[in-house]
Amino acid sequence: MDRLYPWILRTLGLVVPALVVALGWQLYQGAAAARHAFGWGFVVGSSWDPVFNHFGAWPFIFGTLVTTAVAIVLAAPLGIGVAIFLAELAPNWLRGPVGYLVELLAAVPSVVFGLWGLFVLAPWMRTDLEPWLIAHGHNFPLFRGAPYGLGFLAAGLVLAIMVTPFVVGMAREAIIAVPRVQREAAYALGATRWETIWQVVLPGARSGIAGGVLLGMGRALGETIAVTMLIGNTPAVSASLLAPGYTLASVIANEFTEATTALYTSALVEIGLVLFASTLVVNLIARLMIARLAAAGAAA
Amino acid sequence: MDGIAASLRNVNFFYGSQQVLFDVNLEVPERGILAFIGPSGCGKSTLLRSMNRMNDLIPGARLSGEVRIGDEDIYRPGADVISLRRKVGMVFQRSNPFPFSIAENVAYGIKINRLARDRATRDAIIERSLRSAGLWDEVKDRLHRPALALSGGQQQRLCIARALAVEPDILLMDEPASALDPIATARIEELANELKERFTIVIVTHNLQQAARVSDRTSFFLMGKLIESGETRQIFSKPVRKETEDYITGRFG
Ligand SMILES: Nc1ncnc2c1ncn2[C@@H]1O[C@H](COP(=O)(O)OP(=O)(O)OP(=O)(O)O)[C@@H](O)[C@H]1O
Ligand SMILES: [Mg+2]
16 A cells, blocks of 8 residues: 555646647647638637637637736735735734635636626616726726627626635735744834835735736636626627627637637537646646745745 | 933832842942843842833733933933833844845834835945854845744844844843754854943843853842842852852752
8 A cells, every 4th residue: 555655646747738738639629621711810810700710819818818817917916905905904803804804805716706797786887987997097008989788897897896806815824824934024124114005015925916916817817707707799809898899718618619610610619728738838838936935935 | 320311219019919020239230241141930030121111011010110321311201112122122032033134134223213224224234243243154145035044043043133233322131042053052152242242231041041141230130139249250250149159059040
């Protein structure tokens, strides 16, 4: 048994990478028809027209990038802020309940966020937030156009809420892991609480914080159902965050039942391949970054 | 001994409801080295940390009585804790450099206390502090390398340099050599001996030989009470109290 056990574990350890490779390979095979028909034009082509059997994925890639960017721009400062509050500032009696609520937020099924976004957030955005942004945006390209409610901004906002708990969790761990003796060293030199947090604790926790942000980014890239309910499902590229759009994950979810031709199916599979590859790349970068920062932290 | 660097009057200290210091009265003369000795848990660290209000960081910790640094009552309402900690530096049991470069570690106190108007002044203070800590020759070619790459003894001397950079009047050292090998320990003791000409040093130590070697005065604590305080030579040769004698001769603790 003692000899068998490591062997079993090693085999199991190889199964997972093998599955990843197999999945990638099968997506690649399934996308063959679309790859042959459009080549690299598939990722830069901006027309998605099942009627004329013409497929370009750029609007979906664009929508995925924009919603993810909106989510991270909002969730990173919010999540890091909450983590600092929970780890450093909140009185003890508040840490438990608030921490628990944040964890609970991570456990809510995404379809519930979608419903809330659809029935609460989007109507409010249409009648209040977006008219205000348009009026006070001074024609800033990001906030132009008509207030639809549904669009990049709505999807990005809900994604931000969904992703924040992951940022909070990782960042809080990282902040707590900074040794107490380093804080004491700062205080003993006459540092204030803020100076200690900003100049000693956060630099010490940066690798974990970066990891949390990238983990959140990975989640945002692949999130499907809530985004599908809020993005507006229009394969269009627009500079305005108020416009409706589409993402890689939501086009697959919406259209795979309607894909009647072989080329159509193959195009959806290729979209899956793009999504698969980009989440893989983000996670890879995340890992490399964390490893590099951790090494720098160990050496520094 | 010219004046009094610190004086403690009727100091009682509590962690929550647990009292750990009882009516401590003590005067710390300017310059020279004062050693705190006593068995584990007798309150040496607590007393040391009440002299720069580091205990403020512990929830539920409370002090009664009076602690004066120079002529300032440091627990008076509205007392400036930040400037107190600049005047009373601290070196910890385990070396705790920041995960920055060597130079940035020494510069940290200069930066937050705005002690250097320009780069040249800052660099001069860094060099002076590292020289005072006996570390300059070992690190002058790698000031921008990570501090955590130094050896344990070098890290501890870096922490001393970091504390010296803000020019404190008093330097508190809580078992600064207890994690070091004999050679690094000797180096720290040598350093303390040099620094006592310019600073008032209070050192906590478990090592009685160390106390006898380096200190000018010694205070012996037992279960939260200051039992006896006096010239080191006298404490170690002719202690007045029975408890002190028992401890010195190794009968307990
Ligand atoms: N943060 C704390 N919370 C509660 N009690 C504490 C705390 N720190 C110390 N104590 C208690 O206060 C008493 C004095 O502790 P202190 O650390 O001052 O002793 P010490 O003489 O420095 O001991 P040692 O030689 O082991 O370092 C001990 O009984 C200890 O258990
Ligand atoms: Mg102690």
